[in-house]
Amino acid sequence: MSKIQVLTIAGSDSGGGAGIQADIKTFQERDVFGTSVITAVTAQNTLGVHGIYKVPLNGVRAQMDAVFSDFDIAAMKTGMLVDETYISLIAEELSTHSEIHLVVDPVMVAKGGAHLMETQALKAMRDELAPLATVLTPNIPEAEELTGMQIKSEEDMKKAAAILQEKGSRNVLIKGGHMADKDCARDYLLMENQTERWYETPRIETKNTHGTGCTFSACIAAELAKGKSVEKAVETGKAYIQAAISQPIHVGNGHGPTNHWAYRESKQ
Numbered sequence: 282m283s284k285i286q287v288l289t290i291a292g293s294d295s296g297g298g299a300g301i302q303a304d305i306k307t308f309q310e311r312d313v314f315g316t317s318v319i320t321a322v323t324a325q326n327t328l329g330v331h332g333i334y335k336v337p338l339n340g341v342r343a344q345m346d347a348v349f350s351d352f353d354i355a356a357m358k359t360g361m362l363v364d365e366t367y368i369s370l371i372a373e374e375l376s377t378h379s380e381i382h383l384v385v386d387p388v389m390v391a392k393g394g395a396h397l398m399e400t401q402a403l404k405a406m407r408d409e410l411a412p413l414a415t416v417l418t419p420n421i422p423e424a425e426e427l428t429g430m431q432i433k434s435e436e437d438m439k440k441a442a443a444i445l446q447e448k449g450s451r452n453v454l455i456k457g458g459h460m461a462d463k464d465c466a467r468d469y470l471l472m473e474n475q476t477e478r479w480y481e482t483p484r485i486e487t488k489n490t491h492g493t494g495c496t497f498s499a500c501i502a503a504e505l506a507k508g509k510s511v512e513k514a515v516e517t518g519k520a521y522i523q524a525a526i527s528q529p530i531h532v533g534n535g536h537g538p539t540n541h542w543a544y545r546e547s548k549q
Contacts, residue, residue: 283312286352287506289499290318290345290371291360291388292333296326298538299492300360304499306541307521311503316352318344320371321363327491327533335363338370345374356382356506358498365405372409382505385414385450386498387423403427412449416511418498419445421459435460435467442471452511454501456494470515478512480519489529489537496539497522520544 287308294300301317308315320341324332336344348354357375362368375383387406407427411417421432424441432441435457442453451473458466468480500521504514524547525539532538 283314285313285355285506286316287313287502288316288318288348288352288354288357289360289502290320290357290362291495292321292323292363293319294323294325294492296491296533296538298327298533299325299495303492303495303538303541304358304360307496307499308503310541310545311500311507311521313355313503313506316348316354318348320361320367323361327535327537329535333363335367338366341367342370342374345371349374349378354378354381356384356502358384358386358502359410360386360495360498361388362402362406362410365402368402368405368410372405372413375410375413379413382415382502383413384416384418384498384502384505385411386418386494387411387427388494389423389426407448411445414450414452415505416452416454416498416501416515417445417450418454418456418494418501420456420494424455435469438469439471439477442469446471446473454515456497458493468515468519470512472511476512478515480515482519482523485523485526487526487529488535489531489539490526491536491538493522493526493539496525496541 289304292300305315322334428441428444438455442455445453453471455469465481466484470478497518500518501514504517521544524544528540528543530540
């Protein structure tokens with residue numbers, strides 16, 4: 282039985298498809314033990330985000346202290362962090378644990394369009410937290426926000442990754458799901474040794490994509506915790522999220538969640 286322990290720092294999704302819930306489900310499926318620090322509670326379902334309720338900062342700090350004082354965390358990831366005060370607090374704490382792999386998923390907007398990060402938080406994300414990342418995993422809109430450039434082509438994806446790497450993130454994964462290509466989804470990884478790799482999977486026409494970014498980044502964190510290289514961790518993450526999207530479970534009436542157990546079933 283695996284004793285590998287991982288941490289997610291994110292918001293709670295009452296609909297169960299994203300955030301803390303998606304991360305814990307993914308950790309379980311990847312055979313690691315999940316711990317959590319909740320930054321905010323959302324009233325949320327597949328139809329959208331209906332309310333965001335911040336956990337007091339001292340509560341966030343207390344959760345982090347409790348986890349780090351008792352568990353042997355091998356990797357961690359961040360998701361929804363709400364505003365710059367939370368990002369600064371979390372970045373300060375995580376900077377004291379630089380030996381632990383960190384995956385930063387710069388969550389800014391939910392699938393239904395609700396903004397999950399306040400505008401003034403962008404600078405703190407870009408300047409304080411992203412440079413701590415072992416792997417930074419923005420999608421194209423998030424990468425545009427973080428770099429200030431438009432991304433219209435795969436060459437732009439490469440330029441954006443280079444900019445983010447120059448700002449401190451060791452490995453940058455630009456997720457290409459928002460590109461107009463109708464046949465495939467291509468993600469670009471720029472590694473700290475300047476090696477680059479493209480990950481390509483067939484595009485799936487579906488509205489059930491709630492929590493894809495959370496799930497993808499949680500899988501990467503789990504694989505890093507198990508000692509996998511960044512390249513192999515992203516490879517497994519890509520296969521995991523592809524299976525989760527391609528085998529939907531059809532719950533809710535809006536943007537449904539991905540299927541967190543699909544990858545396990547596809548391996549049987």
